[in-house]
Amino acid sequence: MKPFTYERAKSPAEAAAAATRQPTAKFIAGGTNLLDLMKLQIETPTHLIDVNGLGFDKIETTPEGGLRIGALVRNTALAADARVRRDYAVLTRAIVAGASGQLRNKATTAGNLLQRTRCPYFYDTAQPCNKRQPGSGCGAIGGYSRQLAVIGVSDACIATYPGDMAVAMRVLDATVETVKADGTKRSIPIADFHRLPGTTPHVETVLAPGELITAVVLPKPLGGKHYYRKVRDRASYAFALVSVAAVIQPDGTGHVAVGGIAHKPWRVEAAEKELPKGAKAVAAKLLAGAKPTEDNAFKLKLVERTLGAVLAAAKKA
């Protein structure tokens, strides 16, 4: 790790102001991804702003009948919350499908949204990577790309967003609440929160410098049956090759988002209209325009089959 100074922020505005003042500062909450990357000198902040004391650690019901999840709510607490288990089971299922018990006890809601790709070329500092070092090139294109993205890719980057939680939040139409240094607040639909790589893969979200996530808001429950089906190389504690988050209604309609295939949780609302026709029809629209590599073309079929398994389970239930 590079040397850094450290402070405990006392208010959200103070934290945002401190981060804006020092462009090389980073917020730290759980730290499970940031410290890993700092040890590898992929992240090299010169100042850490510890936001754990800001009190965003509650899950509250909203006047609209939804839930406001504080940015600092730990993954374990969110997955275990009785309201989440009852009304947003896809979110509980997604969270417990990721990481390990130890990591979920530490990782926060906001930090999980901001976790960075596990592309091996991003992690290997001896390799070129446009995300880690803009302009250096992409080692993954033409390299080992079995785990990487098949859709929404660019000539600069084929990395995936690695998380599970955000895929469920995408299916639930969550919004991300933030505060900036000048105190202004905004709500960002999760659909717009993560960016596609384009020519600037190092810019992963629409957050402005210093902008701090304060909460994630879920709209009122959708009802229906909730599924999170994750396909990976091990039965536990591995990132998704493909994951499907779905909320399926008794009439066969529903919402579907896919993880492990793009630079953001992948959802195409128009494809959901095909749900009553089955997985093949949905996958055809969901994956239209896909540009897989030779190594990861299997993911296209895997998405269709994983979705097929989910729809079969929904029919049986």
Add this chain to the structure above:
Amino acid sequence: MEDPSSANPLGEPADESGLSRRKFLVLGTATAAAVASSFAARRLPAETPVAPLAAPTTETPWMAKLSLRVNGATHALELDTRTTLLDALREHLRLTGSKKGCDHGQCGACTVMVNGERINSCLTLALMHQGDEITTIEGLGTPQKMHPMQAAFVKCDGFQCGYCTPGQICSAVATLREIKAGIPSHVTEDLSAPAKLTTLELRERMSGNICRCGAYSNIVEAITEAAGAKDQA
């Protein structure tokens, strides 16, 4: 140079420089740069470290004062801000039960409990744990008075080389608490029912602790045995 007596808590013979062999080996590791150059370190104010006006321009470490409460005892420390909880425990408090396996949160050998919850001590800063109750394997039990989970690991032969064992045991103790608290896992079928203590649940919940000797079946047996024992901590 550091006080030779503090650098030599294991009673090993020190050479003329005041370094024991063990300390010398420690100096050869990645964390050593910080230890070796600590005499030139910059210091952050004790309780409310303040950001400097300019970003640090050199590799000189920033030091901060903190206190850690570990296994019921409070320790005052002055550490490089980069020090992980694991390194603070092992290198500064000489609690070497918690192990450094991968140092990236992948193997679980560093698992300790903070306020009763298991975490990877390698992926958190010591500075972030002021006021927390930290429990390491040394705080669970002693060879004379073992925690029921430690006794069960011995009885069921839940290890071979033993390197992952302190992490496995801390993780296992917290796992039973998590099941008792009704926290669901990836293999919990019914999210509206209390979590069950099954082999499948234990295997899933312990997946963050790797055992390269492959003692997994005996580890599951040990946890099952301990779950039936009374006097759970």
